[in-house]
Amino acid sequence: MLDRAARKAVREVEPRRDLIREGERPRAVNLMLDGWACRYKQLADGRRQILSFLLPGDVSDANALILAEMDHSIGAITRLRYAEIAADEVEAMIARSPAIARALSWSELAAAAIAREWIANLGRRTAYERLAHLLCELFVRLRHGGLTDGDSCDFPVTQGDLADATGLTAVHVNRTLQDLRRDGLIDLRGRRLAVPDLDALKRAGLFKGNYLHLTGGAADRAPAD
Amino acid sequence: MLDRAARKAVREVEPRRDLIREGERPRAVNLMLDGWACRYKQLADGRRQILSFLLPGDVSDANALILAEMDHSIGAITRLRYAEIAADEVEAMIARSPAIARALSWSELAAAAIAREWIANLGRRTAYERLAHLLCELFVRLRHGGLTDGDSCDFPVTQGDLADATGLTAVHVNRTLQDLRRDGLIDLRGRRLAVPDLDALKRAGLFKGNYLHLTGGAADRAPAD
DNA sequence: CGGGTAATTGACCCGGGTCAACAGCAGTGG
DNA sequence: CCACTGCTGTTGACCCGGGTCAATTACCCG
Numbered sequence: 001m002l003d004r005a006a007r008k009a010v011r012e013v014e015p016r017r018d019l020i021r022e023g024e025r026p027r028a029v030n031l032m033l034d035g036w037a038c039r040y041k042q043l044a045d046g047r048r049q050i051l052s053f054l055l056p057g058d059v060s061d062a063n064a065l066i067l068a069e070m071d072h073s074i075g076a077i078t079r080l081r082y083a084e085i086a087a088d089e090v091e092a093m094i095a096r097s098p099a100i101a102r103a104l105s106w107s108e109l110a111a112a113a114i115a116r117e118w119i120a121n122l123g124r125r126t127a128y129e130r131l132a133h134l135l136c137e138l139f140v141r142l143r144h145g146g147l148t149d150g151d152s153c154d155f156p157v158t159q160g161d162l163a164d165a166t167g168l169t170a171v172h173v174n175r176t177l178q179d180l181r182r183d184g185l186i187d188l189r190g191r192r193l194a195v196p197d198l199d200a201l202k203r204a205g206l207f208k209g210n211y212l213h214l215t216g217g218a219a220d221r222a223p224a225d
Numbered sequence: 226m227l228d229r230a231a232r233k234a235v236r237e238v239e240p241r242r243d244l245i246r247e248g249e250r251p252r253a254v255n256l257m258l259d260g261w262a263c264r265y266k267q268l269a270d271g272r273r274q275i276l277s278f279l280l281p282g283d284v285s286d287a288n289a290l291i292l293a294e295m296d297h298s299i300g301a302i303t304r305l306r307y308a309e310i311a312a313d314e315v316e317a318m319i320a321r322s323p324a325i326a327r328a329l330s331w332s333e334l335a336a337a338a339i340a341r342e343w344i345a346n347l348g349r350r351t352a353y354e355r356l357a358h359l360l361c362e363l364f365v366r367l368r369h370g371g372l373t374d375g376d377s378c379d380f381p382v383t384q385g386d387l388a389d390a391t392g393l394t395a396v397h398v399n400r401t402l403q404d405l406r407r408d409g410l411i412d413l414r415g416r417r418l419a420v421p422d423l424d425a426l427k428r429a430g431l432f433k434g435n436y437l438h439l440t441g442g443a444a445d446r447a448p449a450d
Numbered sequence: 451c452g453g454g455t456a457a458t459t460g461a462c463c464c465g466g467g468t469c470a471a472c473a474g475c476a477g478t479g480g
Numbered sequence: 481c482c483a484c485t486g487c488t489g490t491t492g493a494c495c496c497g498g499g500t501c502a503a504t505t506a507c508c509c510g
Contacts (some may be wrong), residue, residue: 478483
């Protein structure tokens with residue numbers, strides 16, 4: 001698919017570095033190759049909100065090229081490898097192959113669907129449900145991308161990050177994770193997450209995977225945003 | 226722009242009726258003509274979250290046709306007039322005119338940008354800021370669509386709706402609106418909103434309009450989602 | 451005037467925030 | 481090998497923004 005173009009400009013950044021900042025003009029479409037990143041916004045007084053996680057295989061802004069400037073930043077969580085695909089190259093690929101156009105379009109829509117689910121998550125779920133839901137989403141997306149190992153996966157996100165993603169504080173994330181552990185729903189230690197009973201976790205988070213639209217996208221592995 | 230195609234199938238629904246429900250297959254792209262609608266999700270136990278407001282001029286799902294089924298519902302808030310544009314017709318228009326393709330694409334992206342801002346709003350702002358921010362957004366969007374009259378506009382949303390949009394309860398929305406009134410930031414009575422000092426309201430809501438991307442879209446009037 | 455929806459108010463409570471200390475652990479340099 | 485540093489995770493005490501419950505009061509419309 002995009003793999004060919006992706007070989008061109010592979011970049012690498014250190015953890016906690018930004019790929020691009022709010023206010024800048026988007027340079028290119030980025031394909032995540034290895035490591036985790038996130039989109040986030042920061043309020044004037046420093047409050048931070050993570051808007052989505054970018055996992056290997058995800059495409060950053062399928063056609064952000066239409067918008068004049070970024071309304072949020074993208075930061076690396078781990079050391080990160082990604083491929084920058086220049087605007088004109090994307091245009092060319094779209095023109096050449098309807099399949100690619102469709103895949104990119106699908107990726108945009110899937111990202112938007114995830115954003116909508118997050119709105120519901122932040123607006124109407126308790127801390128416990130919210131974390132359960134987020135962990136479900138990440139686990140399912142990773143599994144769909146072939147990045148899980150049985151019932152476990154790498155999980156490089158700090159509790160502070162989880163707080164910024166769920167609209168909670170780090171302290172309360174800590175306590176709520178303990179609750180989830182106590183209830184046997186997760187095993188999260190040292191950058192590694194295990195989910196012994198995914199269905200139970202889904203129930204706890206009122207998780208319905210339909211919003212991920214995991215059928216109908218690119219055939220092989222084309223996780224959402 | 227889309228106006229020509231829009232004349233074809235104009236529909237009308239009563240307030241509080243759904244245009245389409247979660248789980249259904251999207252039938253067509255809808256162009257809002259008159260009245261307000263919203264996207265929303267409902268959790269199993271009835272908790273409801275509004276995901277976005279659809280104002281006249283907005284397009285519902287520029288190319289939802291790619292996704293197999295709706296992951297949320299769309300409901301009318303007021304009596305609503307809208308135009309249904311069939312899938313194949315949209316395809317044809319896109320093929321015929323790159324300008325239309327671009328406009329639709331832009332509309333999608335703008336909607337996604339708004340969704341991201343809502344995530345930050347729900348996650349990191351207080352009730353007071355959150356309401357101020359939402360009112361700012363709606364007022365600015367309405368004004369951009371030529372739907373304001375000086376510093377005021379129609380505002381058919383109930384406090385219950387505002388609660389579902391901001392992740393609060395109706396009771397607390399009521400109290401917070403009173404605070405906003407007391408501070409002279411808004412005048413909201415009988416389905417009508419006035420904003421005597423928009424800049425002050427923006428400050429109160431930590432509102433930065435950049436995420437609306439109001440420049441660069443369709444030339445005339447092309448509000449977001 | 452009656453019925454229904456939306457707005458408002460009061461009393462009380464709790465989920466989650468705040469503040470502050472402390473523990474674990476990896477990396478780093480001597 | 482160990483002390484030092486910095487980040488992340490953990491815990492406790494206390495507090496407050498916002499939720500809950502329930503009653504009233506406007507409106508609107510026929």
